[in-house]
Amino acid sequence: MRLKSLVAAMAAVASLAPIASQAQSASENPWMVRVRATDLIWQNGQTSSVSALNVKAQDKIIPEFDVSYFFTKNIAAELVLTYPQTIQINYGAGQNQLGTIKALPPSLLLQYHFTDLGAFKPYVGAGVNYTIFSSRNNLGNGAYSVGGSSTGVVGQVGADYMFDKNWGLNLDLKYATMSTNVTVTSTGADAGKLTLNPWMPSVGITYKF
Template sequence: MSNKIIVAAMIAAGVIAAPAVQADETGLMIRARGVYVTFDNSQNDGLGATANALAGHAGSEISANDRLIPEVDFSWFFTKNIAAELVLTYPQTVDIQLNDTYIGKIKALPPSLVLQYHFTDFGAFKPYVGLGVNYTLFSSRDNIIAGAAGQATVENSSVGMVGQIGFDYMFTKSLGLNFDVKYIQMETDVVLKASGTKVGALGLSPITTGVGLTYKF
């Protein structure tokens, strides 16, 4: 009889403890990173032709300058493996160039929402992969083209997919080092200001490489 009581007590203790273990595996993680942004700078034939006309020779291109930015993200763990990450920064100034000569600038606010899978079988080393969506809002859109056809600027938003790989290396239960790489689909149409006519598309689509700190609550 006493054995049955002991077994029952152990089962009850396990049932009570299970939610506590699960609660410890869920919760909020915050990361702060320095991120280097490398723009793809692809462009369609229309924009390439416009660049050639502006520069007066073939092989010209309109491009965005690579830059270093701060980044903060908030990840919520639904389980020890599954998390949703919101990636934020403040509006970033992006310089636009024609053959390495400054011709204008835009500001880009590019929040992303990513669903992540975290691998948990490597001790303090915790790699992850993610897939999500990016919405970039362009503002302060100075003229980036001024030619015979008139002044042109970019459209005000872009929506694209995000692919992500990275890892956290945890020094303690709460504090760790983060390394993160993302590919962000980002393209915006270039349009004439007077008529709204599209003259091309600038594919920014950056690769972001970041290093920073992780804190798990």
Template sequence: MKKSLLAIAAVSAMSSGAALAQQAEGPLMVRVRAVNIDSANKDSTGLGLSINDKAIPEVDVSYFFTPNIAAELILTYPQKHKLYANGLGQIATLKHLPPTLLAQYHFTHFGGFKPYVGAGINYTRFSSVRFTPGAQGLLGPSIDKNSFGPALQVGVDIPLSKNLYLNLDVKKVYIGTDVHSSVAGGKVGSFKVNPVLAGVGLGWRF
């Protein structure tokens, strides 16, 4: 009987400790990442459009409604890219601002490792679009400035110390725009960037 009571007490103490540890972490998590953009560059205009890949900084804020369910807002500053066309080389520069909102499910039964999956929506605003004089004279091109599309995510938070995590994260984001030409007299096709973003960084839980 004494052994049973001691076992029950030990289990209760461990459960209470785990609950307190979970509460001590708090509902907010802030991550900073270095992210590599690998663009799919799918083009239906016949121009062979593509943008350059690059590494960018990224910040996200997550709010945990429960230990498993969270919402994440991903932010960066407007990123500058070069736009190329087959046979013409660089035809433009542009900036894009791509905030993304995701709903996440975090798995909590892998010890300290906390894998997660997410899905949500991306909004991208294209700005500072400047075509070269050669492209303007030959094509008279323009692009739509707004893009909405789904975003998918998988990642893991690996504990380093109390409330500090190493974060590994991969996202597929669907970004595209319609391309218009004054020379051709209207829309000539669409350009889909659709990048894969692979990131590594640190996360702080509050």
């Protein structure tokens, strides 16, 4: 149901494209792409048995690719993508490795771009994050598993500095709400919740078509 909701939201944005294209000037292409390096800085909140084990996800730098469509010169939608990322989960005072899980965390955001400041073009955005967890039974040699997905909100501030009409440098900061339930694999008993809620500072290259 959550995945269907995200797909429906993306479809709704896409359905606006014919209307939005009329708002673009004839000489301006509405598409923009970016490639970023993103640092996942997990906040690692815990409850119940998960807290007793001091379970934490290990921070990681990942590649990120996003596509933006400008409905007007100020309003855009951005789809943020990567491929499934292997996240190391640690535990205990010494933060020894408990295992790994994989996470695929696409986000869809609506943005406002401030475009009248010359080459410097800051923006703000807000939207939804849907994270799909896989390889979920690898914790504690299979003793623990995590839930299949997480739906949350995501906020964003950033800026492009355009070197010319096509190429630019991008700096971006996002925060997403993200969590997963941890269960005892053998019994299905609830072991608590791991709240990840990552900060995601990024740096990358912008290309405006």
